[in-house]
Every structure is written in structure tokens, then in C-alpha cells.
Amino acid sequence: MTNKYLIDTNILVYAFTDIDPTKQLIAKELLKNLINNNENLTISIQNVVEFTKTTKIKFSRPMTDERLDEVLSKFRVNFNIINYDINTIKNMSKLLKDSADFFDCLLVATMQDYDINTIITENEKDFKKIKNITIINPFKWFIMNFMNLPKEYRDKNKSKVIIFPVSFKTKTTRKNDSYLGAKAIIEASHELEYYEEDFLCEPHEKGIFTEEQLTIKDTDFTKIKHKILDKFSKVYDGKKFPIILGSDHSTTIPIIEALDKKEKDFGIVVFDAHTDLREPWGKDTWWHACVSREVSKKHKTLLVGTRSMDNSDIDFLQSRAGGNIGVIFAKDLLSSKKQHNWDLASCFELEEKLRQLPKKVYISIDVDVFDPSIIRYTDTPEPGGLNWTQLNNLLKKVFEEKEVIGVDIVEFSPSKEKACFAESYLLSKLVYKIIAYKYYTR
Numbered sequence: 141m142t143n144k145y146l147i148d149t150n151i152l153v154y155a156f157t158d159i160d161p162t163k164q165l166i167a168k169e170l171l172k173n174l175i176n177n178n179e180n181l182t183i184s185i186q187n188v189v190e191f192t193k194t195t196k197i198k199f200s201r202p203m204t205d206e207r208l209d210e211v212l213s214k215f216r217v218n219f220n221i222i223n224y225d226i227n228t229i230k231n232m233s234k235l236l237k238d239s240a241d242f243f244d245c246l247l248v249a250t251m252q253d254y255d256i257n258t259i260i261t262e263n264e265k266d267f268k269k270i271k272n273i274t275i276i277n278p279f280k281w282f283i284m285n286f287m288n289l290p291k292e293y294r295d296k297n298k299s300k301v302i303i304f305p306v307s308f309k310t311k312t313t314r315k316n317d318s319y320l321g322a323k324a325i326i327e328a329s330h331e332l333e334y335y336e337e338d339f340l341c342e343p344h345e346k347g348i349f350t351e352e353q354l355t356i357k358d359t360d361f362t363k364i365k366h367k368i369l370d371k372f373s374k375v376y377d378g379k380k381f382p383i384i385l386g387s388d389h390s391t392t393i394p395i396i397e398a399l400d401k402k403e404k405d406f407g408i409v410v411f412d413a414h415t416d417l418r419e420p421w422g423k424d425t426w427w428h429a430c431v432s433r434e435v436s437k438k439h440k441t442l443l444v445g446t447r448s449m450d451n452s453d454i455d456f457l458q459s460r461a462g463g464n465i466g467v468i469f470a471k472d473l474l475s476s477k478k479q480h481n482w483d484l485a486s487c488f489e490l491e492e493k494l495r496q497l498p499k500k501v502y503i504s505i506d507v508d509v510f511d512p513s514i515i516r517y518t519d520t521p522e523p524g525g526l527n528w529t530q531l532n533n534l535l536k537k538v539f540e541e542k543e544v545i546g547v548d549i550v551e552f553s554p555s556k557e558k559a560c561f562a563e564s565y566l567l568s569k570l571v572y573k574i575i576a577y578k579y580y581t582r
């Protein structure tokens with residue numbers, strides 16, 4: 141028997157209560173695996189105290205006395221419980237210098253008494269402050285893996301699709317929670333079913349690899365841009381089909397720059413309520429309002445679903461530089477005379493405009509192209525947008541007409557992830573649909 145790991149209180153809380161059913165499954169599975177591998181389930185008496193405090197005092201519905209008795213008996217029988225003493229507390233003072241939490245230091249000092257240097261915990265942030273300790277977060281990988289596919293369908297080398305999650309927060313006057321968007325979409329994807337009813341297939345069989353989320357702490361756009369450009373250039377080999385789950389719309393700028401190094405001639409189709417044609421002002425603010433202007437400098441660009449713009453945008457569109465940009469307004473897609481035969485009329489208009497773009501295209505989907513009745517959680521919602529079926533029909537058309545080299549989904553801004561599950565789920569299904577369009581469109 142080895143004594144390598146200490147199991148932190150949060151893992152115990154997830155395993156022995158139902159506050160988070162998904163995490164409960166993972167925590168239980170983890171404990172079972174440790175037992176099967178002949179590992180000791182080691183906890184400190186401090187974890188038992190914290191567990192009791194959490195379930196009895198912090199929970200809005202406290203654990204019953206009977207249930208707590210039962211769990212504590214399980215700890216006594218099945219776990220190896222270690223304890224601290226005066227010497228532990230003396231040693232602990234060295235750890236406190238790292239400005240870590242007092243009780244986290246006590247826990248680590250106790251571990252050190254027993255030569256344990258790995259902690260299994262959800263709380264990476266606080267334990268990272270303490271040196272010489274290895275942290276395993278069992279939830280991280282699970283949560284950040286699109287659909288949680290079986291191993292053979294998420295193999296890095298064999299997968300045809302690569303999901304690239306990006307999280308950052310630029311300086312804007314708005315709330316801007318889009319840095320949480322990728323995570324919410326991936327988490328919701330765990331509820332997707334494999335079967336694709338339009339194409340009678342299971343698109344996951346093409347293999348979907350999820351890259352580790354690129355989390356950027358800088359708020360300066362120039363720094364953000366370089367970090368995305370660097371990482372995506374390493375990840376993208378020109379063979380896999382990339383689906384980028386972004387933060388705000390400025391995500392698209394470095395992605396296009398990275399693609400420029402691998403692909404010669406491609407157009408861009410932007411689904412967006414806004415024209416995003418502003419001239420960048422200031423050094424690093426409001427870049428998400430300049431995206432279409434930026435990318436159209438090098439690439440023929442088609443805006444679809446437009447219904448919010450400035451006078452200056454119209455001037456720009458009529459200028460020479462604006463000649464690279466085509467627009468399909470939402471009002472033209474959704475006008476009443478087309479309602480009786482929506483598919484045909486709207487897709488015909490798209491088909492015509494797509495002819496002016498090169499054979500290869502990249503698609504950028506700003507989720508505010510949807511009507512706010514479909515997606516509420518975005519920072520600049522705009523009435524009069526597309527519904528689920530309309531956007532999917534238009535997307536399908538692009539895939540039928542062009543070779544699509546990549547897609548991004550940006551500007552999803554979930555605040556309370558549970559409150560916007562329907563939206564997160566809808567967008568995860570959109571990702572799955574896109575994979576179907578890519579590989580099953582004739």
C-alpha cells in the first residue's frame with residue numbers, strides 16, 4: 141500500500157452529497173479507482189472537520205444527523221485518517237510565508253509529516269500558492285472535454301475535429317462575461333446525444349479532440365492577440381477542422397492571422413447582428429466592434445444577419461475599402477414576403493452573394509445573430525434576429541457551396557451557468573451540427 145495522495149474536503153463533499161450530480165459521479169469514480177489500484181484513501185482529521193462544517197453549517201439544507209453519522213462511519217472504516225500535532229504547527233510557519241490560506245497550510249504541513257506531496261482537490265488556485273506540492277483536479281479534464289467521448293473518439297492524432305476554447309476579458313464598458321462562454325458550451329455538450337437526425341449519422345465518429353482552454357489574464361488586446369496567435373498556430377496543422385469557442389468577437393482577428401500562414405485564398409462569412417466596421421480607436425479597447433473591418437482588409441467578407449449599424453458604417457461600405465464586404469441584412473432574410481417560402485428565398489440570396497467569395501471560406505458566428513428570444517446571454521443583443529432553423533439552413537447552404545476551413549462561435553456571455561443552460565446546450569448542439577455539415581454535406 142502506498143500513501144501518495146491526500147483527498148481534499150471538496151472531493152468528499154461531492155462524493156457524499158448530491159449538490160452537483162455530475163461532480164458526484166466523477167468523485168465517486170475517482171475513489172473507486174483509487175481503491176481498485178490499492179491506494180490508501182488518505183484524509184486528514186482536518187478534512188473530516190471541514191466536511192462536517194460544510195454539510196452541517198454551509199449547506200442551505202444541512203445534512204441530517206443520521207446521514208452524517210453514516211458518512212463519518214464510512215470515513216473511519218474505509219479511509220486512512222492522518223492527524224497533526226505541535227510539530228506540524230511549527231513546520232507550518234514556513235509555508236505561511238507563501239501567503240497561502242492558514243488552514244490550507246495546516247493541511248499541507250500534515251501531508252508533509254506523512255511524506256504525501258500530492259493533493260486531489262478542486263481548489264487549484266489556493267494550493268498553487270504553496271510550493272512543492274502536486275495538485276490533481278479530477279474535474280478539470282472532464283469538464284473541459286467536448287461531449288466526454290470515449291477514448292477512441294477523442295484521440296489527438298486520429299480526430300478530424302479540434303475544439304479550441306479561448307477565455308479572456310478585454311477592457312470594455314460592458315459586463316463582458318464572454319470569457320465564460322467556451323466553458324459553458326463544453327459543459328453543456330456532455331448532454332448531447334450522438335445521433336444526428338438530419339444526416340442519419342453519428343458525427344462524433346470523425347473524432348473530436350478538445351484542446352486545453354487557453355486562459356489569458358491580460359486585458360490588453362495586443363497581448364491577448366499574440367497569445368491566441370501563438371497557441372493556435374501551434375495547434376492548427378492545416379489538416380484538422382478547427383472550431384474555436386471564443387470569448388468576445390476580437391477572438392477572430394488572431395485566428396484569421398494564424399490561418400493566413402497556412403491557407404492562401406479564403407473568404408470569410410460573418411453571422412452577426414452588427415457590422416463591426418468601426419475604426420479601432422484607443423490602443424486596445426472595443427476591438428470586438430472592428431472585427432469585420434480588420435479581417436476584410438485581406439479577405440472578401442460577407443456579413444449575414446446585419447441589423448445594427450452606424451452612419452459611418454454605411455459610408456465605409458460605399459467606400460473603396462468597403463468593396464471587399466458584402467452584406468445580407470436581417471430584414472431582407474426575414475421579410476414577410478419571404479416567410480411563406482423562407483428556405484428557398486433566403487438561401488437563394490446567400491447562394492448569390494457566396495459566389496463572390498473564394499472557394500474556401502472561414503465562418504465566424506457571433507451569437508447575437510440569433511434573435512434575443514433564442515440567445516439572451518450576449519452583451520449586445522439585438523431584436524429581429526434569426527431563429528435556430530434559419531441559422532442552420534443558412535449554415536448548411538454555406539457548407540454546400542464552399543469548402544469551410546474553420547468556424548468560430550463568439551460573444552456568448554453566460555452569467556449564471558445554470559440559468560442559461562438552454563442557451564449553452566443550443567450552442568453545443570450548433571457545434572455538433574457544424575461537424576455534421578462539414579463531413580456529411582454532399
Ligand SMILES: [Mn+2]
Nearest residue numbers: 413414506508
Ligand atoms: Mn455582434
